[in-house]
Amino acid sequence: MENMFCFQCEQTAGSVACRGKAGVCGKKENTANLQDALTSALISLACVAKENAMNVTEQTHRIILEGLFTTVTNVSFDDAAISRQIEITKNETEKLNRNKSDYKAYEMENIWQANEDIRSLKSLILFGLRGMAAYAYHAFLLGYKNKEVSDFFYQGLYAISQDWSMEKLLPVVLETGKVNLKCMELLDKANTETYGNPVPTTVPLTVEKGPFIVVTGHDLYDLYLLLEQTKDKGINIYTHGEMLPAHAYPKLKEYPHLKGNFGTAWQNQQKEFDHIPAPVLFTTNCLMPVKDSYRDRVFTTEVVAYPEMVHIDDERDYTPVIEKALELGGYKEDTVFTGINGGKTVMTGFGHNTVLSVADKVIDAVKKGDIRHFLLVGGCDGAKPGRNYYTDFVKKSPQDTIILTLACGKFRFNDLDLGTVAGLPRIMDMGQCNDAYSAIRVAIALAEAFKCGVNELPLTLVLSWYEQKAVCILLTLLSLGIKNIYLGPTLPAFVSPNVLNYLVENFNISPISTPEEDLKKILG
Structure with missing residues (x-):
């Protein structure tokens, strides 16, 4: 062509x-x-x-x-x-x-x-x-x-x-x-x-003074190897984007120099990495065209690649990254960053093992009416206008609802303090995009407990999509017969009218509208 x-x-x-x-x-x-x-x-x-x-x-x-x-x-x-x-x-x-x-x-x-x-x-x-x-x-x-x-x-x-x-x-x-x-x-x-079962963990957004490395992407193995190679070198490690849930894994938490999270979702990197005094290691699909202001401090590994960037090969020797961190030196003083909504910390680690460990408490709260509905609001983030919908949706959700979230879409609202309901935090970060498996495990367990189908649960999926991992997760949900999914910010361009009609008729997939209208439809 x-x-x-x-x-x-x-x-x-x-x-x-x-x-x-x-x-x-x-x-x-x-x-x-x-x-x-x-x-x-x-x-x-x-x-x-x-x-x-x-x-x-x-x-x-x-x-x-x-x-x-x-x-x-x-x-x-x-x-x-x-x-x-x-x-x-x-x-x-x-x-x-x-x-x-x-x-x-x-x-x-x-x-x-x-x-x-x-x-x-x-x-x-x-x-x-x-x-x-x-x-x-x-x-x-x-x-x-x-x-x-x-x-x-x-x-x-x-x-x-x-x-x-x-x-x-x-x-x-x-x-x-x-x-x-x-x-x-x-x-x-x-x-x-x-690495062990994730546990609920509060992650600071402040970057401590001194040399540091930012690791972005999804691959926990790269992060683990980097933590090993930076032990006792006076270099702190910070996650970015989809690497945030790494803080919840016990084996990774053992490294005291895994300090916190830098920045938000992948599409903000050109602004957040501008003149950053540290190297950034890209491990998976979150790389945007690199700006001159940080071109000399970008490193790639695995299948990630960008012209003229230093690539760490399969031997995983991170010496060039380590040397660049020491050369740049990091911030001179502790530097306080915030999330999109001004929060100074975020939480993660609510995988299926954690949520199911308090299943009795959750079930009891639903039966008492303390928890009216579960809203799974998550998926890929992106730069296209219209994604503020997800922030507003979460902000407008009633106090008796719980927000389950995963993937990088959570950075739109994961620093909000929505308090608790029935002794549980109202926002529960279940992990990376692949941790949709955790959400499915929880949904199936709740359906068994209430002796009903998944589609009869007080649970609604409000998903944001960007790339192909979101596509395969959507297909997984459809293969399980899960219906009434709200999808946005736009419907996939590759879905033809006839195929879309099939999805609407058989699975009742709906495009998002406004937070107010969708919450009204979901909660009655």
Whole structure:
């Protein structure tokens, strides 16, 4: 294709698609086309793997995960890195094809130029697979694998390559969500068995004087290794964005130099990192085009890449990051920062283990009428106008409601002091986006306790989406039959009118309107 075509994220141009020379996310036309070429290579690899299943190895699986993860929004802006991944994928395809069967390289135009309903369903599968690959990759690095999850990446990519009808593709869409639940369960097991069950933790937003490093993204393994390598070096570590929940894991809490959280959600980094006197380590999909004011202090690792930035390879030697922290020196005095609403601390650590440990208290409060409703307000944050809805929604929620939240969307309101209800904090941060698994666990447990279906619970999901991990979580919720979800700030551009009609008729998905109107509908 001569020009880029991309509509995989919420901020896509005109809520239709990014075309021309650059996308709204900042990636250039050539980068977008290389990501399409990588996706094509991955689909070809999956097709060959289906015919040569006996030859598939762990290396094949890692290539699939890394390739899909590389194409998630805000992961890689580096054409050279993407080109290397394409070559690795093509070489693996040739290596796998030992019987030399004739296969035709897949072309992405087959999706983008297809009938809009077929394009919509195949996009849901592809974007869901991209999001799920990120979760599977994090678990993979900790040594956790699941054959059903691994196998489905090949099945899903193969389905995209086929000339199937809507009726045949729709079950694959829902299966993507079903398998993603197993993937999130796998990552939850990997994280909790490695670092312990999260516990409620108050996290300061003040940065202490002296050298420090900011770690952003999602990968707890990178943070753990950095904490190990910075012991006794006089360098403090601060989380940013989706790394905030790390403070709640017992094994990570053991490091006294894990001090607090710097900044808010990913889309504010160009302002928050402006002239920051410390290096920033990017571990996953939260990288924005880098400004000159902090270009010399950005480091990437894993599949994250940006031209001319120092990349920490698989050996995970963070010496360049450590040296940069010592060189820059940090702030001269303790520096007080606040959240978006002026709060000086935030809380995290309300995973399923914590919430279910007080399930009796919660159930009793609901039966007494002290807790009227649970509102899961969370998901991806973003820069597009309209996201203040979530702040206002939480502020206007009645005192007898509890706000469950997760992912970076919580930074819109997680520093608010909403007090308590029935002895429980009204805002409970359940963790990263993948910790939607915790919310699902809690919902299922409450449904069992009240002897009802999940859709009959006093629980409503009000979700914000931005990128592909939010897509796979939405598919998971749909695969579980969860209805009455409010979605915003806009509906996905890749969902065609007919597919949207199916989702509305079968799952009663609603676009958000105003906080007042939606609260009235939810609470009656």
